[in-house]
Amino acid sequence: MADDRMADIFAAVRLGRGDSEAGRHALRTLWDELGPAGDPLQRCVVAHHLAVLQKTAEESLIWDQRALTAVFSPGIPLDDGLRCFLPSLYLNLADSHRRVGDFDGARMQLAIARGHLRILAEDAYGAMIRSGLDRVEEALLAGSAERLTAE
Known part of the structure; x- marks a missing residue:
C-alpha cells in the first residue's frame, strides 16, 4: 500500500514537471488524502514538491514549512529515510x-x-x-x- 502511494506521489511529481497546475492539483489531492496522521515520509515528499510548484514565494514557504513539520512531528522517529x-x-x-x-x-x-x-x-x-x-x-x-x- 505504501509503495502504491509513493508511486502515486511520484506520478504527480512527474505530471507537475509538464503541467504545474495539474501537478499542484494531484499533489494537493494526495496531501488531503494522507491527512495529518499520514505517513511522515509521504507527507514530506508531497509538501516538498508542492512547494516547488507554487506560484508565489509566500506559498512556497508555507509548503516548505509543512514538509519540515512532517519530518519533525511529535512521536515521529527521525529515520534515515527522513534524515x-x-x-x-x-x-x-x-x-x-x-x-x-x-x-x-x-x-x-x-x-x-x-x-x-x-x-x-x-x-x-x-x-x-x-x-x-x-x-x-x-x-x-x-x-x-x-x-x-x-x-
Missing part, C-alpha cells in the same frame, strides 16, 4: 525565505542545511544539493529575491 531529506528541505526553506525577502532567515536555513550535508553521498544528488546551496548563497550575497532558474 536524507534534511539538506534539501533546509535548502528549499532558505531559498523561500530569500525569495520573500527574509535574508536573515535564509542565512539561518542555509547554515542548518550545510550542517546536514554529511548525510549526503558524494554522488549526483549530493552535488545537486551542494550546488543549490552555493546558488542560494550567491543570490543572498547579491541581495536578490528573484526566483532562481534551473540549471
